[in-house]
Amino acid sequence: MDAPTLIAESTPYLAWLADWEAGLPSKSLPDVVVDPARTAVISVDVINGFCHAGPLASDRVKAIIAPITRLLTAAYALGVRDFVLTQDTHDPAAVEFGSYPPHCVRGTAESEAVPEFKALPFYGLMQRFAKNSISSTIGTGFAGWLEAHPALDTFIVVGDCTDLCTYQLAMSLRLRANAGQRRDRVILPVECVDTYDTPLSIALELGIQPHPAALVHRVFLHNLASNGVEVIGRLSD
Ligand SMILES: [Zn+2]
Numbered sequence: 001m002d003a004p005t006l007i008a009e010s011t012p013y014l015a016w017l018a019d020w021e022a023g024l025p026s027k028s029l030p031d032v033v034v035d036p037a038r039t040a041v042i043s044v045d046v047i048n049g050f051c052h053a054g055p056l057a058s059d060r061v062k063a064i065i066a067p068i069t070r071l072l073t074a075a076y077a078l079g080v081r082d083f084v085l086t087q088d089t090h091d092p093a094a095v096e097f098g099s100y101p102p103h104c105v106r107g108t109a110e111s112e113a114v115p116e117f118k119a120l121p122f123y124g125l126m127q128r129f130a131k132n133s134i135s136s137t138i139g140t141g142f143a144g145w146l147e148a149h150p151a152l153d154t155f156i157v158v159g160d161c162t163d164l165c166t167y168q169l170a171m172s173l174r175l176r177a178n179a180g181q182r183r184d185r186v187i188l189p190v191e192c193v194d195t196y197d198t199p200l201s202i203a204l205e206l207g208i209q210p211h212p213a214a215l216v217h218r219v220f221l222h223n224l225a226s227n228g229v230e231v232i233g234r235l236s237d
Contacts (some may be wrong), residue, residue, distance in 0.1 A: 017218050022192060023205075026233040029074050030185060032056045032154065036079030041072060044086045044136055044159035044169045046079030048119065055101040058196035060213060061160040065116050067191045067234070068158045074237040076122050077155070082152060083122070085113055086142055086169065087209045089130035096133055106130065146176070153184045155233070158192035163220040166193050170229045178228070188224060191234035195220075 033039045051062040055219070056165075072083065088104035089111040090096065104111040111130075114226075119124055129140045138145045146152070157170045170188055177184035197213035204210075225231040 017222060019038075020026055020222065021190070021218050024231060024233040027187075027235055029235045029237055030078060032156070032185075032235060033075065033078050033080060034154065036075075036081070036149070038151055039080050039154040039156070040082035040084060040149070041075050041080060041156045041158065042084045042086070042136075042169060043068060043071070043072075043117075044165045045088055045161070046085070046114055046159050047087050047104060047110065047114055048091075048114060049088065049104035049108075050160055051114050054103050054110045055062070056103045056195075056196065058160075060194045060197055064158070064160065064192050064194050067189075069116050069120070070237070071156070071158065071192055071235055072117070072120060074235075076120075081125060082144065082149065083126040084129065084145065085117070085126050086129045086136035086140065086165075087111060087113065088089055088132075088165075090132055091155075094132055096147060109236070124168070131165075134165045134168050135172070136165065137172045153182065155184060155186045157188045157229075160193065161195035162193050163219045165194055167220050167224065171226050171227065174227055174229050184231060186228070187230040187232065187235070188221075189232055189235045190221060193221075 046065060046068060050058060051065060052055055089106045090104050092105050113128070127145060129136065129139045129142045133139065155173050157166065157173065159166050170186055173184065173186045175188070195213050195217050196211060198208065198211040200210040200212065221231050
């Protein structure tokens with residue numbers, strides 16, 4: 001398919017996609033947290049290396065720290081006590097570094113939770129799982145933790161990046177529920193999710209892969225919604 005045809009065939013969808021995202025409903029957190037004992041908030045990669053320092057730090061991603069911190073605080077106030085942080089903590093010779101520049105190596109500040117999380121009075125309650133790929137479940141303790149908490153049936157997913165680790169995390173929770181005939185809810189507030197931006201012009205200049213955030217973010221959100229993840233605008237206190 002040539003570029004003009006691709007653009008022509010995609011334009012109506014893109015217009016629809018912009019309206020879809022703009023029209024996403026918001027919900028109230030107390031309405032979603034029917035039972036705090038059955039609710040978990042799972043945050044992926046809200047760590048220094050994607051927010052504050054290092055080659056993959058992004059201003060777009062940094063901007064989700066504040067709404068996530070508000071959400072964590074509001075959930076705690078409602079009685080939620082199951083909080084999980086899955087975090088890039090790479091082997092210094094990580095295979096993944098064939099696809100991305102070295103980042104978030106274990107033992108470095110990049111692989112640590114952001115200071116905004118560490119300042120929360122309940123930070124010590126949060127279960128942290130190190131990961132060495134964009135999956136939160138493969139080769140981590142997270143799947144075992146889920147099996148050890150079978151009563152959890154409402155998962156609020158936040159973090160970065162929309163199309164990478166957040167996508168993998170939300171899909172793994174949705175697919176686990178589907179495969180196990182579980183009626184779990186997997187809820188993703190867009191206000192607390194984002195991805196990094198590498199415009200084509202910059203990518204060509206630097207010889208790296210383009211990653212147009214505005215497009216990729218929305219296409220992956222729509223894919224998640226199509227698969228049964230509850231993609232909503234925001235979760236108000
Ligand atoms: Zn990584």
